């Protein structure tokens with residue numbers, strides 16, 4: 614059976630709007646879609662898609678990646694900046710969707726109906742905010 618290791622974008626170096634990185638994310642999504650066979654899966658594993666409608670760029674990918682890596686019970690995930698969602702596979706005995714949404718919210722991004730933490734959102738780099746919220750600080 615073909616097993617594909619999902620490569621999370623840990624090497625994004627903070628270049629906002631870096632097209633190459635976004636392309637890599639999309640390709641890895643397509644490569645794994647429908648064939649997600651992961652060694653870490655268990656009987657308690659659940660897969661959920663979380664909408665992250667405010668993400669903009671590779672920096673957002675990195676921020677969300679580092680947040681999800683810290684959630685105990687999250688087994689695999691794929692951030693898709695172009696489609697503005699993240700597929701998360703997690704142990705349903707260790708965590709749940711609301712904890713995952715909360716972790717994303719706490720790094721400044723909306724997750725499904727859970728709004729971004731406003732203080733963290735405000736401190737994001739300009740390129741990681743909605744175009745209407747970009748002014749001055751951190752603008753690239």
Ligand SMILES: [Cu+2]
Nearest residue numbers: 670672673741
């Ligand atoms: Cu960003």
